[in-house]
Amino acid sequence: MSDLSHIRNFSIIAHIDHGKSTLADRFIQMCGGLSEREMEAQVLDSMDLERERGITIKAHSVTLDYQAKDGKVYQLNFIDTPGHVDFTYEVSRSLAACEGALLVVDAGQGVEAQSVANCYTAIEQGLEVLPILNKMDLPQAEPERVKQEIEEIIGIDATDAVPCSAKSGLGVEDVLEHLVKRIPAPEGNIDAPLQALIIDSWFDNYLGVVSLVRVKHGRIKKGDKLLVKSTGKIHQVDSVGVFTPKHTETADLKAGEVGFVIAGIKEILGAPVGDTLTHSSTPDVGVLPGFQKIKPQVYAGLFPISSEDFEAFREALQKLTLNDSSLHYEPESSEALGFGFRCGFLGMLHMEIIQERLEREYDLDLITTAPTVVFEVLMKNKEVLYVDNPSRLPDMSSVQEMREPICKATILVPQDHLGSVITLCVEKRGMQRDMHFMGNQVQVVYDLPMNEVVLDFFDRLKSASRGFASLDYSFDRFEAANLVRLDILINGEKVDALALIVHKDNVQYKGRRLVEKMQELIPRQMFDVAIQAAVGGQIVARSTVKALRKNVLAKCYGGDVSRKKKLLEKQKAGKKRMKQVGRVEIPQDAFLAVLKVDG
Numbered sequence: 001m002s003d004l005s006h007i008r009n010f011s012i013i014a015h016i017d018h019g020k021s022t023l024a025d026r027f028i029q030m031c032g033g034l035s036e037r038e039m040e041a042q043v044l045d046s047m048d049l050e051r052e053r054g055i056t057i058k059a060h061s062v063t064l065d066y067q068a069k070d071g072k073v074y075q076l077n078f079i080d081t082p083g084h085v086d087f088t089y090e091v092s093r094s095l096a097a098c099e100g101a102l103l104v105v106d107a108g109q110g111v112e113a114q115s116v117a118n119c120y121t122a123i124e125q126g127l128e129v130l131p132i133l134n135k136m137d138l139p140q141a142e143p144e145r146v147k148q149e150i151e152e153i154i155g156i157d158a159t160d161a162v163p164c165s166a167k168s169g170l171g172v173e174d175v176l177e178h179l180v181k182r183i184p185a186p187e188g189n190i191d192a193p194l195q196a197l198i199i200d201s202w203f204d205n206y207l208g209v210v211s212l213v214r215v216k217h218g219r220i221k222k223g224d225k226l227l228v229k230s231t232g233k234i235h236q237v238d239s240v241g242v243f244t245p246k247h248t249e250t251a252d253l254k255a256g257e258v259g260f261v262i263a264g265i266k267e268i269l270g271a272p273v274g275d276t277l278t279h280s281s282t283p284d285v286g287v288l289p290g291f292q293k294i295k296p297q298v299y300a301g302l303f304p305i306s307s308e309d310f311e312a313f314r315e316a317l318q319k320l321t322l323n324d325s326s327l328h329y330e331p332e333s334s335e336a337l338g339f340g341f342r343c344g345f346l347g348m349l350h351m352e353i354i355q356e357r358l359e360r361e362y363d364l365d366l367i368t369t370a371p372t373v374v375f376e377v378l379m380k381n382k383e384v385l386y387v388d389n390p391s392r393l394p395d396m397s398s399v400q401e402m403r404e405p406i407c408k409a410t411i412l413v414p415q416d417h418l419g420s421v422i423t424l425c426v427e428k429r430g431m432q433r434d435m436h437f438m439g440n441q442v443q444v445v446y447d448l449p450m451n452e453v454v455l456d457f458f459d460r461l462k463s464a465s466r467g468f469a470s471l472d473y474s475f476d477r478f479e480a481a482n483l484v485r486l487d488i489l490i491n492g493e494k495v496d497a498l499a500l501i502v503h504k505d506n507v508q509y510k511g512r513r514l515v516e517k518m519q520e521l522i523p524r525q526m527f528d529v530a531i532q533a534a535v536g537g538q539i540v541a542r543s544t545v546k547a548l549r550k551n552v553l554a555k556c557y558g559g560d561v562s563r564k565k566k567l568l569e570k571q572k573a574g575k576k577r578m579k580q581v582g583r584v585e586i587p588q589d590a591f592l593a594v595l596k597v598d599g
């Protein structure tokens with residue numbers, strides 16, 4: 001057995017914005033991982049979008065040497081994790097590489113839903129969880145109240161919770177001292193056959209596939225022949241190393257360590273996350289427990305505005321999936337929108353991020369259809385279908401039962417706002433499962449239809465609670481529900497890309513609100529545009545966009561050329577995100593009108 005007593009592998013888990021990344025940066029600064037000059041704000045959030053939105057999307061690892069007060073130098077491998085509910089699965093992956101986790105709680109805000117959810121994941125995986133009270137520099141910090149919340153809501157001992165300020169640096173050394181004392185060193189045998197877990201893989205334009213691994217037993221070095229257990233393929237190692245956070249090659253990666261492996265793998269599927277690596281000479285080594293496969297929760301159709309962009313769009317999606325295996329796509333054709341792709345996302349934030357990347361990094365103009373969840377359909381012939389596209393819902397006469405996905409949602413909210421949160425849950429067809437009063441906070445658990453949750457629930461919850469409520473949810477089951485397809489007709493023609501699956505009780509209301517909203521969003525054209533909502537053959541609501549009476553240019557009295565030009569340019573810019581459906585031009589907003597109507 002080799003001595004691993006100097007290694008500490010840990011993750012930082014927290015609710016979004018409680019300061020994980022800031023604390024991680026502080027560690028890097030204190031352990032000299034980067035010079036002052038290299039220390040750009042939030043080094044760990046390296047993707048441009050991450051930096052702009054100030055959120056962590058991918059898990060990152062950093063290896064640092066920490067000279068502790070006991071005179072020993074410890075190798076700290078820490079893995080930063082995302083805090084947003086869409087990316088919860090990345091958290092559990094990161095935790096699989098660790099023996100411990102720092103639970104960072106904002107000492108002003110207190111415990112929030114994802115603090116709880118992520119902490120449970122850590123405890124389930126057998127990790128030592130150390131509570132840290134961050135943002136102690138703020139006047140509203142209330143360490144004693146927050147400690148009590150940690151004990152009452154999460155149920156772990158918070159007596160030793162370390163107070164600190166990741167921003168000012170106060171108490172951060174205490175955090176490091178605490179973690180080297182309390183987080184156990186990894187166990188592993190450097191002389192045993194190699195067993196390494198792939199925690200993450202991504203595609204680098206220069207290096208090919210880079211995999212982040214945790215070596216459980218044995219060692220990996222350059223030139224080794226590695227066997228990827230699930231694919232049975234053998235690859236030769238080009239390099240191994242760690243992130244300091246700079247990409248730094250090392251002689252080897254040993255049992256207990258976390259670092260990267262590059263082995264000439266060309267596509268990300270060649271190094272699947274959760275897979276086990278061993279040497280080609282020890283093919284019989286057991287497989288390490290991997291991770292649960294995650295399924296997309298939200299689907300939407302994405303269509304290039306110009307059909308000439310279709311191939312470029314396909315290539316862009318291919319490239320994006322190289323780095324994001326949770327993005328799913330398959331070709332879709334729509335009568336209204338032509339050729340595009342039906343894409344599956346982890347949640348709305350994931351969808352927005354992908355859309356933004358496609359537009360920014362690949363310069364594509366896309367129309368996105370309303371997002372939807374997957375419905376389970378039991379056919380009369382007993383076949384079970386999964387429908388992620390409302391326009392593909394089979395004819396209702398052949399359907400025996402429609403089932404919708406139900407999620408378990410845990411909400412933490414201060415008592416003062418409990419009433420409005422409950423009202424919202426009831427409006428969204430929620431069933432209360434549990435309610436706990438803990439100090440000033442209340443934890444309520446609801447079964448809610450996933451369709452109601454993924455679209456706008458989070459925003460509604462935030463406004464119902466003045467920003468105080470937090471939410472965590474996960475898919476629970478499919479349940480029979482009275483669902484129908486709501487079609488939208490434009491000038492008498494059904495537009496497939498606008499179809500929705502809705503609860504029968506909401507049909508009238510939703511149909512009416514939707515046609516009203518679309519009336520606002522569809523610009524006036526040279527003729528009347530009739531918008532109708534229908535279920536089966538029955539029209540449930542209608543509205544009309546009145547024809548333009550005068551040409552817009554008529555207003556310019558012919559003389560003012562620059563004004564005329566401006567107006568035309570404005571029209572052109574507006575047109576960019578429009579799609580011609582039959583004779584009618586429909587803007588992007590109208591396709592997403594469902595996100596803009598309440599209820």
Ligand SMILES: Nc1nc2c(ncn2[C@@H]2O[C@H](COP(=O)(O)OP(=O)(O)OP(=O)(O)O)[C@@H](O)[C@H]2O)c(=O)[nH]1
Nearest residue numbers: 016017018019020021022055056083135165166167
């Ligand atoms: N006053 C104060 N602000 C802090 C402290 N730590 C972090 N912040 C601020 O809190 C905000 C969120 O910090 P981040 O480190 O990005 O939070 P995070 O938990 O990593 O968030 P995600 O990466 O999105 O999950 C930033 O504006 C930080 O500057 C602190 O100790 N004191």
